[in-house]
Amino acid sequence: MKRVVFLAIGLVITLVFVALSYSQNSNIFEMLYFNQGFNDQLYNLNVYPMVAMIVAGMAWAGAGVYYYVINSVNFDRWFHWAGVLGVITLAAPVVCYAVINGILKNNGLDYTGEAVQFIMQLFVMTAVLFVVASFSMRWWSTNCRHTPFPQ
Amino acid sequence: MRLFIFAIGGTGSRVLKSMLMLSAAGVRPLDENGKPVPNLELVPIIIDPHKGNEDLKRTEALLTSYRMIRSKLYGNRTDVDGFFANRIVTLREIMRDSSIQLNDTFIFNLSAVERNKFREFIGYDTMNEANQALSSLLFSNEQLENKMNIGFVGSPNIGSVALNEIKDSNEFKAFANVFNAGDRIFFISSIFGGTGAAGFPIMVKNIRQAANLDINNRDVLRKAPIGGLTVLPYFNLELGDDHRIDKADFIVKTQSALYYYKETLTGANDSNLNTIFYLGDQVVSVPYLYDPGEHGQRNRAHMVELVGAMAPLKFAGLANSQLSDENGYPLPSSAYEYALDRDSLNVDFKAFGAETRHLIYDKLVKLHLLFIHLNTGFKDTIGQGYTNDKPQIKSDFLASQFYRTLSGEFMGAYKDWITEMYNNMRSVELFNIGEWDMNKAIHDVNTAKSFFGRKSVDNNVFKSVMNTLSQNSTYAPDEIEYKFLDLFNRAAQKIIDERYENIN
Structure with missing residues (x-):
């Protein structure tokens, strides 16, 4: 039962995160970094939900790969998990940056500097979502369910 | 069902050690359908006056460890699978009659035998001249002077006299009190030494003649299914200065004892012993150091002991119909032998x-x-x-x-x-x-x-x-x-x- 509750909480947090990316007044991506022109473009081009999906998707996919694909006694220590966290935390913002830049350029806009500053917040968000995903799904892993620390 | 296992002499202790290893591995007796015998308790009782015998000490230590480990794992449960599956208990642990004083140990107390020289034990010095002459005819001077805390040093004629004490001991009374219908008795002994060769037939005799003893459960004991493992010569001794045990005597002693067993235990119509397992090996062991002293008799474990350890388990799994008739009386002896599938000096699985x-x-x-x-x-x-x-x-x-x-x-x-x-x-x-x-x-x-x-x-x-x-x-x-x-x-x-x- 405890496991299902954790999974449900994790899913709710993630859905709230994605939902907040649609918000006009309290958009999650405008709380930590705001640049009028840049953020308006991202909102108008519907980039926020896409970024939210990428961050959430990569965090959950990364956790899933760790707990159910890697899932090995050779990689069941906290630092193995931290390694995957690090990779995902770096990869998701980089992917987002590429996507944002691509979309903006396709629309004839150049916000390279702003985009770099914008993705800084994504490092934190990705890491948090990876932790949330980990604690939602680790219970059913055969070899890594006690990683990063015992249940 | 309880299986009382009397391990007599050095060979008894060594076979028991192998049985403990098998039990620790989870080997359980199987019945005729290949299913583990239910509700089984093993009650090993070591009979050996040679307390300084290293093999006995090692087995006793192992029994204590086994019991401690098993108790932690399963408590008093019997029907379990896995490591340390067989429940092994002391007589004291299962004793109902608290008026009998017993130590919580697997070793039969033979203090009355151990502390004496054989001549003191039989009261040689208080005998009249004729009886002394008869005793001198039956026992050599060396045997009369033998202090029995080192066992009977290959002399079953001493053992057969000294071990008759057993029937009056607290251990025997306790055993007789806890023995119930359905329980079984098994003996492990060698036939070419002193303690085992003498102790085995005496114990069987005392159990079958229980009607004459002042103990409970006489009738149940008289009808008890009894099996025995008789280990034929299988080890070799180094030549030393002390020649009280000589490997050259092993075969002669074995032949004599086999004749005696045939007359008293295992004859065609004899139902004193229901089942006997004969086990030996013509390939003799590496020579053991003969040392009857305090730290003596630390013999290497041997394949014969491993195979022998399966005999009590086999006996525990035999159907009642193979041991007793429809009225519950024991059937005449049936004998078992054992052979390897491949006659090799290097024995693997x-x-x-x-x-x-x-x-x-x-x-x-x-x-x-x-x-x-x-x-x-x-x-x-x-x-x-x-x-x-x-x-x-x-x-x-x-x-x-x-x-x-x-x-x-x-x-x-x-x-x-x-x-x-x-x-x-x-x-x-x-x-x-x-x-x-x-x-x-x-x-x-x-x-x-x-x-x-x-x-x-x-x-x-x-x-x-x-x-x-x-x-x-x-x-x-x-x-x-x-x-x-x-x-x-x-x-x-x-x-x-x-x-x-x-x-x-």
């Missing part, structure tokens, strides 16, 4: 017959893998995987009495046992001695073939399988010890089935 392999192979391999795991991998596992499932196995487990007894005393004795058997003649090479690699641990048995070569077995494989099994298992908070050995036992079975070649 494949040299044993199919029935033996079926009985012991999986179990002993599991015990050996546990031995390797405890020595090479378990400590590093703590704090990871299944050890974190509830109840948690934490690092303080390594300091517990259970773990120290299991990994230190018991596994130390196990290592000695397999090493001694390997260094003896015939050489028992079930496992590759000193090999810590699980892939190569079983002699002449490889891991199974896979698409990319051979499957691998190591501590990580165990950890992974135990993680999986633990996920679907529930243990009570006080079952930490049981959790560990139960998971290991189940994991080992799965690994043996899936990752090793099948030789059964």
Whole structure:
């Protein structure tokens, strides 16, 4: 039962995160970094939900790969998990940056500097979502369910 | 059902040691349908006046360790599977009549015998001249002067007199009191020495003539199913200055004793003994040092003892119809012999017959893998995987009495046992001695073939399988010890089935 509750909480947090990316007044991506022109473009081009999906998707996919694909006694220590966290935390913002830049350029806009500053917040968000995903799904892993620390 | 096992003399202790190893591995007696005998308790009773005998001391220490470990694992439960499956108890533990004073030990108290020289024991000095002359005819001077705390040094004629005391002992009374209908009795003794050769027929006689004794359960004892393992000469002695035991006498003594047994125990119409297992080997062991002193008789474990240890288990599994008639009276003796499947000086699992392999192979391999795991991998596992499932196995487990007894005393004795058997003649090479690699641990048995070569077995494989099994298992908070050995036992079975070649 405890496991299902954790999974449900994790899913709710993630859905709230994605939902907040649609918000006009309290958009999650405008709380930590705001640049009028840049953020308006991202909102108008519907980039926020896409970024939210990428961050959430990569965090959950990364956790899933760790707990159910890697899932090995050779990689069941906290630092193995931290390694995957690090990779995902770096990869998701980089992917987002590429996507944002691509979309903006396709629309004839150049916000390279702003985009770099914008993705800084994504490092934190990705890491948090990876932790949330980990604690939602680790219970059913055969070899890594006690990683990063015992249940 | 209780099986009372009287292990008499040095051979009795050594066979009992092998039986303990089999029991620790989880070998249980099987009935005629191949199912474990239900509700079984083994009650070993060691009869040996030679208390300084190292083999006896080693077996006693092992019994104590076994009992402690098993008690932690299963409490008083009998029908369990896994390591240390057979419940082993002392007479004291099962005694109902508290008026009988007994020590909580597996050793029969023979203090009345031990403290005397034989001449004092029989009152030689108070005999009249005619009786002294008769005694001198029956016993040599050396025998009369023999102090019996070193046993009967190969002289069954001494033993047969001295051990008659047994029937008046508290141990015998306690045994008679707890013996119930349905229980069985088994004797383990050698036929070519002193203590065992004499003690076995005397004990059988006293049980069958229970009607004449002042004890309870006389009728039940008279009808009791009795079996015996008679070990024929199988070991060799170094020549020394002390010639009280001479290997040249072994065959003569054996012949004489066999004639005597035939007359009194195992004749065609004789039902004193229902079942007798004859066991010996013409290939004699490497020579043992003959030393009857305080630290003497530390003999190497031997294949004959391993095979002999299966005899009481076989006896426990025999159907009642093979032992008693419809009125409950014991049937005449039937005899069993044993042969290897392959006559070789190097005996591995494949040299044993199919029935033996079926009985012991999986179990002993599991015990050996546990031995390797405890020595090479378990400590590093703590704090990871299944050890974190509830109840948690934490690092303080390594300091517990259970773990120290299991990994230190018991596994130390196990290592000695397999090493001694390997260094003896015939050489028992079930496992590759000193090999810590699980892939190569079983002699002449490889891991199974896979698409990319051979499957691998190591501590990580165990950890992974135990993680999986633990996920679907529930243990009570006080079952930490049981959790560990139960998971290991189940994991080992799965690994043996899936990752090793099948030789059964």
